[in-house]
Amino acid sequence: MTVDELQQLVAKEQEAKQRYKSCINVCVATGCIMCDSERVKEAIEEAVKERGLEKEVIVKGVGCLGLCSAGPMIYVEPEGIIYHKVSPEDAPAIVQGLISTPVERLVCPSEMPFFKRQVKIVMENSGTIDPERIEDYIAVGGYQALMKVLTEMSPSEVIEEVTKSGLRGRGGAGYPTGLKWSTVAKANGDRKFVVCNADEGDPGAYMDRTILESDPHRVIEGMVIAAYAVGAQQGYIYVRAEYPLAIKRLRTAIRQAERLNLLGNNIFGTTFSFHIELRIGAGAFVCGEETALIASIEGKRGTPRPRPPYPAEYGLWGYPTLINNVETFANIPSIIRNGGDWFAKIGTEKSKGTKVFALAGRVVNTGLIEVPMGITLREIVFEIGGGIPEGRKFKAVQTGGPSGGCIPEQFLDLPVDYESLTKVGSIMGSGGMIVMDETSCMVDVAKFFVEFCMSESCGKCIPCRVGTYHMHELLSRITSGIATMRDLELLEELCDLVKNTSLCGLGQTAPNPVLSTLRYFRNEYEAHILDKSCPSGVCPIRRLEEVPV
Amino acid sequence: MRAPVRIKTLTIDGKEVSAKEGETIWQVARENGIDIPTLCYLEGLSPVGACRLCLVEVKGANRLLPACVTQVEEGMEVTTNSERLVNYRRMILELLFSERNHTCSVCVVNGHCELQRLAQRLGVTHVRFPYRYPDLPVDASHERFAIDHNRCILCTRCVRVCDEIEGAHVWDVMGRGIKSQIIADLNQPWGTSDVCTSCGKCVHVCPTGAIFEKGKAVAEMEKRRQFLPYLTIMRGGKQ
Structure with missing residues (x-):
């Protein structure tokens, strides 16, 4: 693919989209599939066909819409109507709703704080694009960042942009991403590797799974940009076997990207080549630890080893290796497209950008949210989360999974960033957030x-x-x-x-x-x-x- | 031109010492008569830093560092024997004693056991944690040797000596956490292993009575590991 071909593809896709009057987006991420969203989608397709609206209405499977507790979710464009708790029997009414008024009983108020208070960067395409079509991703500006990097920027400029953004590792520890990239870039090695850590294992957390299921190309694009910046030729995505849908969509995405030469040899006709392979984890939580993950990719028993040496100098098979989390890579395309300064404007002084959390436990709205750093826990639990159900009393919120801690009521006004959470004895972690009320011991x-x-x-x-x-x-x-x-x-x-x-x-x-x-x-x-x-x-x-x- | 050998000076327990670049704290301490306890480390085998007994305090470092894998640096100030470290070491030994069935009085290595010796040296007189008394097997299928999992502390010296020195890789670890266990081949009886050369190296690097020679009665088994420094030197490694 050349630069011109990419632009042509964007134009073609946008034109195709304009031919349709409306678009019914049905969530087909794991959460909604569990509530039968695949059958809902089929029923809607059928209803559209029955009414002979195929030329005007397009029915699409999309990624997560966030409010997982009220699935299956549907998002209707261009009206911007969100339906929740849809069953296959509702399909004719929803199609009818395109012509007349929306189905009142199924409408989820899009004005509610759950949707309004979120700021979406990583999840910006989630719920609007089909994760199994690369053209959808390209139509919304996908792979433009990669094109910019490969045609206009030097590796050190890329690292500078990432450093400027202030992005920190989203796996939990919050190590500055730009610093990690520059360490790997400077390390000596005739081969280098880029590894994406998708071995998400905290109880109650599913941010990475959802990103991979909703927008896999975003992660791939981030990885290719990282590879260019550090000088790597080979990448691995280490994803746990418990995520079959994420694996399937990643495989599809890699194949599509290879076919369009956005991955593989001489990407965009440049001298830069990069390949990605999947590695499936066999279900050990400890393999999310970077040295254990490396051992597992090498085919050894997944046990950690003492650091230093860090993977940045001595990683996969002894070569310098960059390991970042799914969400970290997913931030990269936006940072490159909009610039590091844009990203640095969001969030707090030391924690920039947004963070995806899996809000679970005793809250009214459980689901996946993306919020700017610095938002308070109170806003997350009581505004976005809608408070505690049945009028019970809030007791604590647990962040960071098994590595984190419980934060009691007196710290509810704490801004959510890496330092504040550590100060009160918890951690940011990968994004699990479990709310507990007075009935929890x-x-x-x-x-x-x-x-x-x-x-x-x-x-x-x-x-x-x-x-x-x-x-x-x-x-x-x-x-x-x-x-x-x-x-x-x-x-x-x-x-x-x-x-x-x-x-x-x-x-x-x-x-x-x-x-x-x-x-x-x-x-x-x-x-x-x-x-x-x-x-x-x-x-x-x-x-x-x-x-x- | 010859590559320069860089010399580092540091202090260990207040004593000024010098070391070659690349040496570990453990090695330099031993050269200077300071014995840092360990159960998994053995010179001649690759270090794994698993037993955590050799943890030392280094001034300026925000956490404890394993002496067996931490390389010396110029101006380091190392403390190997603070009260805190000794307490940690005692507690780690307590954990080991509670984990499996360590009964010295009926053990073939009674009096020659590294675990026993270390417990005596550190003054572990009793164990505050309840014993687990797990039900573990003994594999005596090998002609000359036997492995008693009740006495195993999972230091993986047998795994490493078999893989790195003998090149047979009979031993490995299966399971995880508290259920980890040393296995021969793919969890076959040791005696049926085709790759085992019966060299006995694993027997002699084992710090406890977990792997022993058959025919030895209580307290009769002494481990001889002179072969390890010899082999290391003959293969061009440093000792």
Whole structure:
């Protein structure tokens, strides 16, 4: 493909789109597919055919529309009507609604804060383009950034632009992306690799999956730009096997990009060549840790190794390797198209841009949201999330999955950025956000996450392998009401050990859920131990007199 | 022209020492008579930094560093024996003792065991964690040797010596977390392994009585690992 051919394709696609009067976009990401959106789509196609509107109405499968709890979702263009909880039987009414008035009972008010308060960069095309058609992505400006990079910019200019944007790693740790790129670019090596980490595994988090299912080309474009910037020839996307739809769409996307020569040898007719292969993870959470991920790609047992040396100098097969998260790569095309300064205007002083969160737990609107950095937790939970259902009282919000912590009510006005969340004992993490109300027991929550870390520990280092086991045992004693205050002391001592001596991030952060709940909800621990009761009524503590002899 | 060998000077436990560039803290400490405890590291095998017993404090570093893989740097100030480190080490040993069934009184290496020796040296007198008492097998299918998983601490020295020195790669690890276990081939009985050369290297690098020679009674098994420095030197590596 040449530059002219790309522009011709854009014009052709836009012209084709204008021939249709309206466009019915049905969400076909995993969340809605679970609620039968594929049948909804078929029914609508049928209804369109019945009315003989094929020439005027186009029915499209698109990516996630965000409000996953109210699926299947439909978005009608150009009117901008959002329907929710649609069933196949509603299809004729929806098609009729194109001519007359929209179906009142299915309309989801697009004015609601859930939609209004979001700022979309990574998810900008999600819900409007067909993830299985590269032409759709190109029509909305896709691969323009790559063209600009390859024809107008030098690798160092690309890195400069990314550095200027202030983008930080969206995998959780928040390492400056520009700095990482320049380290890999400067590293010596006759071969270099770019790896996309799509081994998302935090309980309740599905941001990366949705990005890959909704707009896979965006990630590929970001990777090719990264490869050009650091001088890599080969890339891998490490995606977990539990994401079959994301894998399928990625495979399709890679094939389409190769066919249009946006991937492969001599991209855009330049001397730059880059290939991408998929690697499917076999279900180990620890393989999201970069050194374990590298070992897994190499075909070895997925266990981490001590750093330094960091993958930037010694990565895949010993070559300099750039590893970034899905969301990080997905930000790149926008940064290149609009400039680093544009991106740096969004967010806070140290955390730029937007962040995608999977809002889950005890909130009215659960789903996927993209918000600017610096928004407060209160705005996320009570405005976008719509508050706690059934008038119950908010207790805490858990961020960062098993590596994060619980943030209590007094910090609800905290701006969401990397530093603030760390300061209160949690982390930004990859984007899982679980809201808890007064019916959640914080000891039970801590136990849940410790159990997760225990079963996902690789077993290489002793503190994580045996330490998380005993942490779980001690927490089980507490939740069953047989623990003593000495057990609590031992638990705290153990948390300190595991945190400070474990080999990799999994072990080093495994105590965080315990430490943060101990910090803010120590009274709940003490109630289990001293009063032998669970304040939230979650843990099945039986009083001694109730135990049959 | 000859490439220059750079010399670094640093202090370990207040003692000024010099080292060649590329040496690890562990090596330099040992050259200077400071013995940093370890159970997974063995000179001649690749370091894995898994047992976490050799963690040391380095001034200016925001976390503890494993001495077996951390290379020396000019002006480093290393502390190997602070109270905090000793406490951590004791607790790691406690975790190990609680993990499997370590009963010294009936063990073939009683008196010659690295785990036992280290526990004595660090003054581990009791274990605060409940013992797990797992039900683990003994594989005595090999003609001359046996592996008792009850005594295994998963240091993976056997895995590494078999792969890196003998070149047979009989051993590996299966499962994860607390369920990890050393396996021969693809979890076959050791005696049926076609690739095992019966060289016995794994027996002698094993720090505990997990891998031992048959026919040895309690306390009779002594590990001889003189072959390892010898082989390393003969192959042109440094010792």
